[in-house]
Amino acid sequence: MVCFCFLVDQTKKVSKRKPAAGFCSRCGGGASVADMKTCTRFCYVPFYWKSWKAIVCTFCGAILRSYR
Ligand SMILES: [Zn+2]
Structure with missing residues (x-):
């Protein structure tokens, strides 16, 4: 059996x-x-980072505006 790992996830x-x-x-x-x-x-290996600025709500955490 071939174990094929194909998992991409993003963390903020x-x-x-x-x-x-x-x-x-x-x-x-x-x-x-x-x-x-x-x-x-x-596959749990970080390969891409991006930093950006955003206006967020301090109470509910909603992103009100983002700058790239
Ligand atoms: Zn809010």
């Missing part, structure tokens, strides 16, 4: 947060500017 991490002006459209919570990091893994 927030590395830094700063308070920002604005409110969440979903819950009305405060917004903050976050440095996000996306790590793509293939």
Whole structure:
């Protein structure tokens, strides 16, 4: 039998947060500017990283806006 592993997953991490002006459209919570990091893994081996900035809600965690 051949064991074929084909698994890709992505993990998102927030590395830094700063308070920002604005409110969440979903819950009305405060917004903050976050440095996000996306790590793509293939068979549990990380092979691609991307860091980007986003405005996220501090209360519910929703991404209100993203910069690339
Ligand atoms: Zn919210």
